[in-house]
Amino acid sequence: MTGHVARAEVIVKAPRSAVWRALTDPEQVRSWMLGTTLTTDWQVGSPITWQGEMDGKPYEDKGEVLEVEEQSRLRVTHYSPLLGKEDRPENYHTVTWTLTPTRDGRTTVALEQDGNDSQEQADQFSQNWQQMLESLKQTAEA
Template identity: 40%
Template sequence: MDKQLTITESISINAPASKVWTAITDKAKIKSYFFGTEVDSDWKKGSPVIWSGEWEGKHYEEKGEVLDVEKGKLLSYSYLSTGREDVPENYSTIVYRLEDKGSDHTRFSITQSNFANQEACDHSKENWKTVLTGLKKVAEGV
């Protein structure tokens, strides 16, 4: 894994931070914009996070742990991708930041670090662009 490989993507969302927070922590909302993925977590520091679903006809289950939470402002978790050996150095760290810009406007950013290689980093970057576009629609109620 390469701790130097890091991506950051951000988007402006025309919704208050509280609605964006709900969109990133509510299981049904996440499924609607995150490639149909089922997410199971209570989003409390130290709690597990389990992602599962079907991709290209195959079932997958991925896992991580909530690392930090500041309700309405920050959510950080570890993430182990399918097929990776379950050792600490193979986990990525993902951080969501919500910046309240007033007047029902939120700046949302995601940072992910510790990729296996540049190809995995590039693939994830494209996926996050799709996820952020869907998150925006969900949070704005479009």
């Protein structure tokens, strides 16, 4: 992990398999990630893109799949031109989702995003991710 790290976490009343589907199935991702179109084959080393519209402006974020541990851990790089930085490796974040089963059949979803320039930026991303994880929870529990 580099730079300041954003973190978010939620407990989902659903098994890991349902949470994994919500996290990796493009149709389900669209429902919790503000209408984003996710494109990837989930193979390590493959490209991943997120396309959509934010505040009326179209965007296309991109990255690479770094790690896929079925129903357990997902790690990707992420670059967004909306942040106003050049498309260079040092301007990519690494986003890691970790799914942990609880004893009562629920799933804890923890997210970390590194590469933030300041603690303030990390805090802002933490808030954004927390809102998205709450939406992910609703999707997985449905």
